[in-house]
Amino acid sequence: MKHSLVRETIIKTASNLFYQKGYNLTGINEIISESGIAKATLYNHFKSKEDICVAYLDYLNTPFLKNIEDFALSKSKGSEQILALFDFLEKFFLSENFNGCWCLNTISEIPNQNIKIRNEIQKGKTEFLKLIVRLLEINFPNKTKKEVATLSKQVYLIYESAISESHLHQNKWPIKTAKEIIEKIFT
Amino acid sequence: MKHSLVRETIIKTASNLFYQKGYNLTGINEIISESGIAKATLYNHFKSKEDICVAYLDYLNTPFLKNIEDFALSKSKGSEQILALFDFLEKFFLSENFNGCWCLNTISEIPNQNIKIRNEIQKGKTEFLKLIVRLLEINFPNKTKKEVATLSKQVYLIYESAISESHLHQNKWPIKTAKEIIEKIFT
């Protein structure tokens, strides 16, 4: 296989497995057999399973952040663009592969001491928070910087519970409830 | 060791390990060596590691539900008793053993197909939701049943994100933010 494709193939395969089965329950041997890549090749691209995990988190975070932002921006201005975050989540929830948030899942699987993975997760969440800040600035230009900072954390928190609780209960009521809270906050 | 104490010892030791290290990263051998119980004895009390996990969840859930309810009821009536849930969480967060929510951690570690453990987790969360319903009924007797049902889910969601996000960010700002949302909801 061509060099440039190998790395991508590994990440793609590992990502599917990590997300569906969890990090600890996915073995290196499963990754190589599923992706058709030799073990030595895998370790030529990544020095450890941990490094593949970091790549996995980034591989899912980057398109997620882009897609959810594009989706929100496509809606009419105002609180609609905030609510759109939850409509996006609902579509994700209804897709057959939904298995909760990869970041929250992974953080529950690693020891507290694993700062490499923890940092990657916090980085992704910080990017998400920044995205919410951008949406608030666009849609509520009259709010002060401080108000936006406060509001964005609130929206973030509500989003986070909506994704993890819809996963836990295997039901979309948490997404609906989240939208109720958002509506209360923005009126 | 006396029969009745053996089971308790196993659960207590396993609980500490499962909560601190995670379910998958804790081995049976570690549980037996740490608790000083023979392997055959352990399997005389539990038919599998999975069963120990169920006992672990119950072992932490039961006192948690009792303690947080007692704490809330000790506060003055009104929204104070709801906010008390988050003060209780903050104390928990500041304790040295805090490692997030055992239920949310465990659900991220098990395959979707594991209904035994998933049921136990959903059971614990449902009990927590009922507790919030009780608190709302006591403190807001004028609200209709429907209003209480709606509000309780909102409070529940906010609590859940406060615990998981304070864990993720290793910071108590999510608890503070959660209380801001609660105050908005109840005024």
Place this chain on the structure above:
DNA sequence: AATAATAGACAGACCAGTTAGTCTGTTTTT
């Protein structure tokens, strides 16, 4: 009260399978 029987604790060998990671040697791509 003395003896016998049962339950359940103990230690730890053992099983088959899996783990992450290394290494050797060969073939293909650039």
Place this chain on the structure above:
DNA sequence: AAAAACAGACTAACTGGTCTGTCTATTATT
């Protein structure tokens, strides 16, 4: 000709779980 792919053997440690056999405390029978 150099780089990097390939297959896959191999290591040492660990996994959940079973099993054998011993020892001790409680209970039942005489």
